[in-house]
Amino acid sequence: MSADSKPVIGHVLHQLAYAGAEVLAAALARQLADRYQTVFLCLDGLGKLGEALQSEGFRVVELGRKPGIDLAVSRRIKQAVKEHGIDLLHAHQYTPFFYASLSRKLGSKPPLLFTEHGRHYPDQRKLKRVIANKFLWRQHDRATAVGRFVARALVSNEGFPRADVQVIYNGIDPDTFMLPNQQQLRYRMRDELKLTEDQPVILQVARFHPVKDHATSIKAFSHVVEQLPNAVLLLAGDGQDKPVMQALAKQLGVADHVRFLGVRTDIPHLMTAADAFVLSSLSEGISVTLLEAMASGVPICTTDVGGNGEIVEHTVTGLLSPRQDAKALGANLVQMLIDPPLRQKFVDASRRKLLAQFNQQQMHDAYTKLYDSMIH
Numbered sequence: 001m002s003a004d005s006k007p008v009i010g011h012v013l014h015q016l017a018y019a020g021a022e023v024l025a026a027a028l029a030r031q032l033a034d035r036y037q038t039v040f041l042c043l044d045g046l047g048k049l050g051e052a053l054q055s056e057g058f059r060v061v062e063l064g065r066k067p068g069i070d071l072a073v074s075r076r077i078k079q080a081v082k083e084h085g086i087d088l089l090h091a092h093q094y095t096p097f098f099y100a101s102l103s104r105k106l107g108s109k110p111p112l113l114f115t116e117h118g119r120h121y122p123d124q125r126k127l128k129r130v131i132a133n134k135f136l137w138r139q140h141d142r143a144t145a146v147g148r149f150v151a152r153a154l155v156s157n158e159g160f161p162r163a164d165v166q167v168i169y170n171g172i173d174p175d176t177f178m179l180p181n182q183q184q185l186r187y188r189m190r191d192e193l194k195l196t197e198d199q200p201v202i203l204q205v206a207r208f209h210p211v212k213d214h215a216t217s218i219k220a221f222s223h224v225v226e227q228l229p230n231a232v233l234l235l236a237g238d239g240q241d242k243p244v245m246q247a248l249a250k251q252l253g254v255a256d257h258v259r260f261l262g263v264r265t266d267i268p269h270l271m272t273a274a275d276a277f278v279l280s281s282l283s284e285g286i287s288v289t290l291l292e293a294m295a296s297g298v299p300i301c302t303t304d305v306g307g308n309g310e311i312v313e314h315t316v317t318g319l320l321s322p323r324q325d326a327k328a329l330g331a332n333l334v335q336m337l338i339d340p341p342l343r344q345k346f347v348d349a350s351r352r353k354l355l356a357q358f359n360q361q362q363m364h365d366a367y368t369k370l371y372d373s374m375i376h
Contacts, residue, residue: 007375008037010086010110012077012096015042016050016060018263019207020288021092021117024170024363026053031364036371039084041077043096048263059084065099077103086110087375093117094158101136111374114143117170118285119153119306121211130159137161142374144168144367146286147307166370169310170286171363174354177268177295189273193234193259200224200231200337203274203298205267205289206281208239215248216280216303216326222252223330228337233278236261236270271296275343276336282323284308286358294354299346301332311358317350 011025026049029038038058042050043065050060061084063076077100080086090113091097097114104112143165145151151167154160179185187197195201202221206212214235221233235245235258242260249258264270267289271277277293277300284290284306291311293300300318302308303325312318319336321328336343 006035006037007087007371008039008085009371010039010041010077010081010084010089012041012089012091012100013043014093014096015044016040016047016053017207018047018049018265020170020285021115022047022049023288024117025090025092027173027360028364028367029053029058030056031360032368035368039080039086041080041096041100043073043099063099071102073099074103074106078106081110088113088371090115098132098136101138101141104138112138112141113370113374114141115168116143116145116150116154116285118146118211119150119157119283121283121305123153123157123283125157125159133159137164140374142166142370144370146170147310149307149310150285168363168366168370169358170288170291171358171360172288172291172295172354173360174295174351177271177292178297179268179272182272182297185269186272189269193273195232195273196230198230200228200276201234201274202231202276202278202333202337203234203236203270203293204278204280205236205264205270205292206279207237208241208245210241211282212241213280213282213303213324214241214245216324216329217278218245218248218252218254218258219326220278220280220330220333221258222254223327224333224337225254225257227334231257231337233258234261234270234274235259236264236267238263267292268296271298274298276301276333278302278329278333279308280329281305281308286311291354291358294350294358297347297351299336299343300350301329301336303329311353313349313353316346317353318346 016022040060043063063073065073089100091100154165155162249255277298279302286307303323304320314320319332
């Protein structure tokens with residue numbers, strides 16, 4: 001424990017980009033600062049969020065991981081534990097868990113909390129990994145899953161003890177997205193984006209990564225444009241697949257209707273411009289962007305994969321479609337866009353569910369209880 005008697009939590013992540021797991025780790029550090037000190041350990045570089053956290057006074061350590069299995073990373077984690085007096089390692093996603101756990105084979109002692117935020121697709125049980133996890137796991141370690149789907153995968157596909165796995169749902173601060181004067185903000189944001197009030201606007205916020213399957217969103221949108229010729233698709237985010245998606249939009253003849261906005265730090269305001277929110281992922285845990293859309297009052301069309309069905313109940317809080325089914329997703333988007341009463345029904349039901357189940361304060365209380373039980 002540190003000299004000022006507050007326990008030190010070491011968050012281990014790939015890097016501090018503006019993505020779901022990283023944003024939630026940053027929120028934990030900020031909101032629980034009166035109770036814990038925080039050090040961020042980044043395997044693969046700093047990232048824009050890391051720069052912001054450094055400017056706020058948080059300690060951020062870059063571990064400089066090289067391609068392949070880089071055992072030097074575990075030695076650096078061990079060194080950081082000693083240097084910063086870390087009492088608990090909190091690893092986000094499997095690779096950070098692997099290196100954090102391995103560091104303890106080199107003499108590092110703190111207990112380890114592993115949070116799984118999502119699953120790859122396809123998700124299969126691998127015997128070698130199950131055996132490795134038995135070697136890496138210690139009696140007082142714990143795992144949290146952001147939803148029931150993820151928890152089941154940790155037990156069935158990774159071999160973690162069922163008794164050591166707990167579901168803590170992702171949560172957001174609804175007040176950040178329930179903005180006053182939303183209609184005025186909507187006019188302002190649409191004016192900034194050069195959109196007219198009568199244009200149907202669909203928004204997707206996600207990094208351009210294969211698991212997010214932007215191709216299905218763009219193909220679905222091409223079906224929307226056939227029926228609603230003035231519709232617009234806004235894509236916020238960046239990543240490796242962005243040039244491929246730009247080419248696809250051109251190939252499908254919808255390039256003039258698809259706006260690639262890059263990384264945005266004004267998501268609450270951007271949400272006000274949208275009539276519908278889309279997410280076409282191949283796999284998800286509990287998507288933070290879906291929760292943000294719920295809080296913002298933007299009705300959702302998404303794929304029925306992973307934890308999406310724990311957030312969106314079909315025809316009650318939104319519309320679901322099968323994975324990679326662009327025609328079905330497009331039909332859902334058209335139905336949403338042409339039926340304002342349906343949109344309002346979903347908005348009202350979604351907000352009730354968000355406040356009851358996906359509240360940031362509930363999430364932080366659960367992690368506080370777990371941190372304290374593991375440290376003391």
